[in-house]
Amino acid sequence: MSDDLMPPPESEVKPQSVIEAIALPTGGKQLTLWGDVWRKLKRDKRFYVAAFLIIIFVLMAVAPFLFLVKDPSVCPITDSALPMSKAHWFGTDILGCDYYTRVIYGARTSLEVGLIVSSLSIVIALTFGASAGYFGGWVDTVISRWADIWFSIPTILGALLVLTLFNGGGPVLVSLVIVMFAWPDMTRLVRSTVISGKSRGYVRAARTMGSRGRRILRRHVLPNGIAPVLVFAAYVVGSSVGAEAGLTFLGVGLRLPTISWGLQLAVADTRFPEDAYLMFWPSLFLCLLIGAFILLGESLRDAMDPKLFGGDV
């Protein structure tokens, strides 16, 4: 038999879901849809990497003491800008604080921003995007045109302008400002998911039974359309963390005494390249955190086979 055709030995075979192969009754085996997603995730190396990193960062945020940090507010100015040593693993920053401690504490701020932006985006998207998609007509027109306006302003630029008016602020304010410009993305996604979900057979069936708009949205359309939203939410966490760091770096975001990687990078910039370690550590952590969420999004996307979620087979 030609080499192109030779089936690989059993151990090399990458299994696929039976539903993808042939649509046959599985006879006896109970399959749940999320169970299938979970099984696929468990086989994806990216998921493990992402989960590992995210868990570490979450621990940094909620229980920094686990990482053997010192007191972040102890900053003897005499210890300013010390290089990396056994006493100070990452050295000290220009104020004399232990840099390792400050970098670890930075995770909390970033995750806070990521969480606020993504949850708020989801709420807005599920409310307005679903309404626009399901009800159409003038509801859709109003919401979509409003979204277009905000969508046309680049997020960083717009946030920059707004934050300048406030002279920067805390994590909550910065998050809100980011959401102000970033919300149309997820809203549009939900809108298009709902529009395609509207025409599904089971929605028609529900209508013939007497079910009405909101109920159909809640029970049929949204649950079946949630998959791409979750994937996108993972990306949103990553990109909002990056946005905050960027805005803070530019001077309009967070301010001291908030501990933020963006602030650390701004300072490090002035001392580069002599004290390069000041730039290296926050950059590394930032990249790892953002990268972890992107990986999470990718593995979720691959695991959520559209066929399992009411998509077209």
Next chain:
Amino acid sequence: MSDPVLTVDDLHVEFRTEDGVVKAVDGVSYELGKGEILAVLGESGSGKTVHARAVLRILDMPPAYITGGRAMLGDVNLFDLDEADMREVRGARIAMLFQDPHTALDPVYTVGDQIIELLRLRRGISTREARAQALELLQWVGIPSPEGRLKAYPHQLSGGIAQRVMVAMAIALDPDVLLADEPTSSLDVTVQAQVLELLGSIVKRTEMSMVLITHNLAVAVGLADRIAVMYAGQLVELGPAKAVYGDPKHPYSAALLRSIPDIQRRDERLPAITGSPPNLLNAPDGCPFNPRCPYATDVCLTAMPPLEQVADDHLSACYHWDEVER
């Protein structure tokens, strides 16, 4: 049979899934003569489509794997060819006609573009020559005003015309064998008749051989010389069309015949086949039809009956073939 054009010999195709291995085609063999039409009849899960795609090697591998057998086109085993050689063979010596023309034709190119590209690439001729040949082809398959059709996009064509275009593309390179996979199932009934007539006339005119995959027994018997009945990946009956239809020698064929609604009769209850097609992940031991078979005995549960000659040119895989009544 002397000099068969296509010989399928003990074909085995598996699907490897995380829930287990599905034997979609489990030892299918037949020969196809020159100018002959063989109907492969079966329902979902029978393996009729999978076997044809395996022969043409257009299955997705993974999850499908050809785990045994040969597909002899003349004296060349198609499974011995590497992909480059197989590409040469596809279309030129053995071609496939798909069920739904609107999914098989590319919606963003005109019909003309698609035919012309096919002819240019495979025959190495100029665009002008290809266009002329394309027109000829469309006329040949009975499409009126072909010049206009060349400029049409697939969605602008009716189902019947689109399927004729598909037929034209399938025979464009003069293949020896055509695998027609449910070619009329997505068409309206009045159009089905036209397309079937077209296929029959092509076979007569060119002596091309055809494997007609269908679930419609009446279509099969109207057009085919021989009928092969498949169930759960196995070939269970093979014989002359009229013999299989008029005097089936396998319980499944007989039951299938009886369950088909006939406009001439209105029964109180249609004699349906009880049960469902088997779950190929957990195929029953022995003959796969035994759970639903009115003639099943103990021997049917232990071993798959071999495909044996039961009458003139007529084979059946059943221990109780002589008891089967239509």
Next chain:
Amino acid sequence: MSDPQPLIRVDHVVKHFPLNDKVFGSSGVIHAVDDVSVELYPGEVLGLVGESGCGKSTLANLIMRLEEPTSGTIEYLGRDISTFEKDDLKTYRREVQMVFQDTFGSLDPRMTITDVLTEPFTIHRDVLPKDAWPDKVRALLKLVGLDPDHANRYPHEFSGGQRQRICIARALALDPKVLVCDEPVSALDVSVQAQVVNLLKDLRDEFGLSYVFVAHDLSVVRQIADRVAVMYLGQVQEIGEEEEVLLHPSHPYTQALVSALPTADAQGNVTGKRIVLSGDLPSPADPPSGCRFNTRCWMAQQKCVDEEPELIERGTGRPTKCHFVTPTVDAPASV
């Protein structure tokens, strides 16, 4: 004895869909249903047959009030359904249910069978108290021939025929009077079609239901319908008792449809003269003038282009929409 009142009366219903793209027809609308009047009587099965574009599915959607007619009325028990609000509408949605062609698509893949079968009771909350639901689910599954122990499985774990049974069970949950079946067996394997048709017949007998049975396969319709209406390009061409229409068709289109069925006798010889129609199905956006079938009819004459025939009785015992009705097939083998 007075005639029974029809359960559903479709009265000169027209449904036009606007066409955005002006490439196809001058009028800019799709004539999906054009002046159709039919009735469904209690306890009967009305077959609606025709090929693509004939409007039978649109008509089914109109009866289910999934769409509103452009003009004309649909009455249920003598009242115009488009006037139904709140309670009346809820009642209508209980008493008239639908069974769809796509067994996979009409079940929410994220719901178990139990969820699917109890959903009607969550919409119509006063029909059955919650503690009675588990028993009802088991009863419904048994009614359609499925194992009640499978109630916690998901739709994709069942075969096509089993899924259709689930859909039928769902349609029966609220004790309807009418089932509108839109190609209920077309997507199923042939051997399974027979099972589902038998089931529908049994249920009709047991519960005294009435069906609107939309299908394109005349042999299937023959098994279950009492009366049959044949549609072409949005209009009813012929309507009458099933045996008469299907075995002795008067309208040339019906004759062509019946003859196109691939049939063979017991010896495997192809029987019957097959009428092969010329030409293509005209676009519903630009139907032919006069009799819409004139572009493909072998008997067509100038009158057919100039004048649209009425759907009236013409000597064959049932309304036929053709100027030249003959009770026997009078066509050459191919045109």
